[in-house]
Amino acid sequence: MSASAAKVSRKENSNHDGADETSEKEQQEAIEHIDEVQNEIDRLNEQASEEILKVEQKYNKLRQPFFQKRSELIAKIPNFWVTTFVNHPQVSALLGEEDEEALHYLSRVEVTEFEDIKSGYRIDFYFDENPYFENKALSKEFNVNEGGDPVSKSTEIKWKAGKDLTKRTGQTPNKSGKKRQHEEPESFFTWFTDHSDAGADELGEVIKDDIWPNPLQYYLVILLRQIKPAENGDFIKVVIKASQCLP
Amino acid sequence: MSASAAKVSRKENSNHDGADETSEKEQQEAIEHIDEVQNEIDRLNEQASEEILKVEQKYNKLRQPFFQKRSELIAKIPNFWVTTFVNHPQVSALLGEEDEEALHYLSRVEVTEFEDIKSGYRIDFYFDENPYFENKALSKEFNVNEGGDPVSKSTEIKWKAGKDLTKRTGQTPNKSGKKRQHEEPESFFTWFTDHSDAGADELGEVIKDDIWPNPLQYYLVILLRQIKPAENGDFIKVVIKASQCLP
Structure with a gap:
């Protein structure tokens, strides 16, 4: 069917655009004008994106000294990061027992958002000397390649002999004896070798959007418990740090 | 287990924070300082959000005359919106045959983002006189209520006798005779009464984020086909408007 034949049949099927019917030529012109107007809208969208990026870059700079200060303070608190991760519901689900043991040596975490590329960021994990691997730092970096596709890359972990946590099975043994429905990642550290979903x-x-903006809230998972009403009718509130209740 | 007992046991389990061990009191002070620094970071985050909102508001204003002009041009093209919706993969999946017939009377679509509330927007559909309902316009509006929860509300559709498309079954009859696995919405127009997922x-x-920014690209679903190489080795390209190929 030719384009014009199709168009005619479409019009015949329609029963309400008779009176102010515009000619084929006028419609074609209207489409071309819409295209021009659309280019103006697209140009404004690009300008808006650029301005928003500049605001974000400005505030990244302004936040930097506070992040620096926060890192120095966090360094004074033993096990800050492992406690924060254990208290975070999504991260904790990825942690085997030995992962948690290894993360006791995690002394510093840094998230860096790149200035030049909108979607790029890097997470650096700094470790004390530990029995698991030789690296002092492990990083994972997210970026886009030349084709515009998201990619990630990581530090290669130099495991000490017999300590490769990504090669252990049964870190969290399945006591029921049933076969697992689908293979779960065995270790938090498999994240450093998994580049399947960089986007x-x-x-x-x-880590970037939830933990890094405010890690203290996860370190101090506060349980607010209402105890029996006091004499005057008020409730007595008891605050317990959940992180300190863990065995 | 008391908080302090728990803390001691945590430290005993940990085997690397002995030398530079900070006292309980110093740790508590560090936590309080982190909290102060965090407040500064939160303040900067709020300022950044406000500045970004202002940029968005500025560009909403700048785009407005172009959207206005675009609407005027679209009005010259019969069946622009129904063709756009039919060509959009996600929207088209919601359209029964009679929905499509009714949408032939859809003459204008407008998306308005509210200035005062970040997540609020309204979509207005303007209809020509039609055999299905009395309304000249149907709107659906998304907002947050006083408690901060997302809510939506819509125009009540005044269906003409026997024309309520949301009460028809078998618009797209299931020829296989099998019972449906789960109930699908029967009509595009049920969207106006469904407020279950306003967030x-x-x-x-x-419509807001994909169609409205550039409806022309869906109206003109362009198939670019490469035909046999021409004499000089270039490819001859043939452009066909898919919207005009539909029967």
Whole structure:
């Protein structure tokens, strides 16, 4: 069917655009004008994106000294990061017992958003000397390649002999004896070798967008418990740090 | 277990924070300082959000005359909106045959983002006189209520006798005779009565974020076909408007 034949049949099927019917030529002109107007809208969208990026860059700079100060303070608190991760529901689900043991040596975490590329960021994990691997730092970096596709890359972990946590099975043994429905990642550290979903890396985004903006709230998971009403009718509130209740 | 007992046991389990061990009191002070620094970071985050909102508001204003002009041009093209919706993969999946017939009377669509509330928007559909309902306009509006929860509300559709498309079954009859696995919405127009997912209304967000920014690209679903190489080695390209190929 030719384009014009199709168009005619479409019009015949329609029963309400008779009176103010516009000619084929006028319609074609209207489409061309819409295209021009659309180019103006697209140009404004690009300008808006650029301005928003500049605001974000400005505030990234302004926040930097506070992040620096926060890192120095966090360094004074033993086990700050492992406690924060254990208290975070999504991250804790990824942690085997030995992962948690290894993360006791995690002394510093840094999230850096790149200035030049909108979607790029890097997460650096600094470790004390530990029995698991030789690296002092492990990083994972998210970026876009030349073709515009999201990619990620990581530090190669130099495991000490017999300590490769990504090669252990049964870190969290399945006591029921049933076969697992689908293979779960065995270790938090498999994240460093998994580059399958660089555009929407779940752990990366949780750390960047949820933990990094305010890690203290996870370190201090506060349970607010209402105890029996006091004499005057008020409630007595008891605040317990959940992180300190864990065995 | 008391908080302090728990803390001691945590430290005993940990085997690397002995030398530079900070006292309980110093740790408590560090936590309080982190909290202060965090307040500064939160303040900067709020300022950044406000500045970004202002940029968005500025560009909403700048785009407005172009959207206005675009609407005027679209009005010259019969069946622009129904063709656009039919060509959009997600919207088209919601359209029964009679929905499509009714949408032939859809003459204008407008998306308005509210200035005062970040997540609020309204979609207005203007209809010509039609055999289905009395309304000249149908709107659906998304907002947050006083408690901060997302809510939506819509125009009540005044269906003409026997024309309520949301009460028809078998618009798209199931020829296989099998019972449906789960009830699908029967009509595009059920969207106007469905307020179950106001925070992430799929159709609302597709129209606002995907169609409205550039409806022409869906009206003109362009198939670019490479035909046999021409004499000089270039490819001859043939452009066909898919919207005009539909029967």
